Amino acid sequence: MPMDESxxxxxxxxxxxxxxxAISLCGNVDRADDLVQETLLRxxxxxxxxxxxxxxxxxxxxxxxxxxxxxxxxxxxxxxDTEGHHAESLKSQPEQYGHVExxxxxxxxxxxxxxxxxxxxxxxxxxxxxxxxxGICGCAVGTIKSRVNRARTRLAELLHVNSAxxxxxxxxxxxxxxxxxx
Amino acid sequence: xxxxKPVGQQTQMETAAxxxxxxxxxxxxxxxxxxxxxxxxxxxxxxxxxxxxxxxxFSELINRLDGKKDGE
Numbered sequence: 001m002p003m004d005e006s007x008x009x010x011x012x013x014x015x016x017x018x019x020x021x022a023i024s025l026c027g028n029v030d031r032a033d034d035l036v037q038e039t040l041l042r043x044x045x046x047x048x049x050x051x052x053x054x055x056x057x058x059x060x061x062x063x064x065x066x067x068x069x070x071x072x073x074x075x076x077x078x079x080x081d082t083e084g085h086h087a088e089s090l091k092s093q094p095e096q097y098g099h100v101e102x103x104x105x106x107x108x109x110x111x112x113x114x115x116x117x118x119x120x121x122x123x124x125x126x127x128x129x130x131x132x133x134x135g136i137c138g139c140a141v142g143t144i145k146s147r148v149n150r151a152r153t154r155l156a157e158l159l160h161v162n163s164a165x166x167x168x169x170x171x172x173x174x175x176x177x178x179x180x181x182x
Numbered sequence: 183x184x185x186x187k188p189v190g191q192q193t194q195m196e197t198a199a200x201x202x203x204x205x206x207x208x209x210x211x212x213x214x215x216x217x218x219x220x221x222x223x224x225x226x227x228x229x230x231x232x233x234x235x236x237x238x239x240f241s242e243l244i245n246r247l248d249g250k251k252d253g254e
Contacts, residue, residue: 003248015240020231037243044247102227109224124221125228152212152220161216 003047010056011043017126018060024121025068027110035071039064058128062136065118072114108158112151119147120155 003011018039022032043050043063050059109117115137122133123144130148134141212220 008244008248012236012241012244015236016232016234019234019237020228023231024228033237033239036240040240040243041247044244102223102230105223105227109227120224121228124224152217155220156212156216159220161219 003044007047007050007052007056011040011060014057014060015040017057018064021061021121021126022064022068024109024125025065025114025118027106035064035068038067042067055132057126058132058136061122061126061128065136104159108155111158112154116147116151116154119144120151123148 015036019032019036022035022039023029026032026035039060043060050056109120112120118137119133122128122136123130128136130141130144134144137144
């Protein structure tokens with residue numbers, strides 16, 4: 001399968017981010033790397049359908065995401081409660097991620113609905129615009145925006161970070177109670 | 183059935199008390215600092231993988247698939 005040098009370089013350059021996306025999606029490094037491998041095989045076999053001058057990363061992310069979705073649906077038939085299973089597999093294999101400090105964050109991320117999780121990662125970590133993320137997920141820009149917002153809110157709840165704590169609600173409460181008492 | 187009534191009343195009282203204690207809390211909207219902190223953590227987790235670069239497995243795969251034309 002002949003590839004232009006520039007195309008080959010673009011594919012190679014996208015691999016690290018593609019892996020990070022795949023790990024975030026399926027929560028397991030081995031499965032994620034298989035997903036990346038299958039994505040690269042498909043992409044290179046269909047490299048002629050890549051339009052030069054467009055975003056190679058976005059093209060590869062779309063292939064990976066669609067492949068993951070079809071695999072995910074297959075697994076859903078096999079495994080009951082896929083979200084729960086995803087979260088459980090994270091808890092049982094924390095060492096797979098190397099850094100323990102991200103464990104709590106990953107566990108919270110794993111509890112998000114998959115459409116919210118992918119939207120948050122594409123926009124918040126992969127660096128895609130809302131428009132690019134909408135193209136990758138095959139949905140409207142407004143849908144991506146609301147998914148990202150819901151994902152952030154839920155993540156904050158799961159990690160017990162909220163503005164009330166940050167701004168010292170206890171002082172406010174005390175002040176209000178003191179005023180009310182007099 | 184008899185136990186439900188007092189529980190319901192208690193919950194109502196607690197809700198009312200909570201509301202009066204926290205007049206400035208808006209649970210639906212995240213503070214900008216909270217969003218920034220979540221974003222930092224998300225990117226740190228993601229970049230941890232990105233910084234691992236391209237594993238040999240994938241550079242070899244790409245070279246192998248691409249190299250077929252040169253071999254002929």
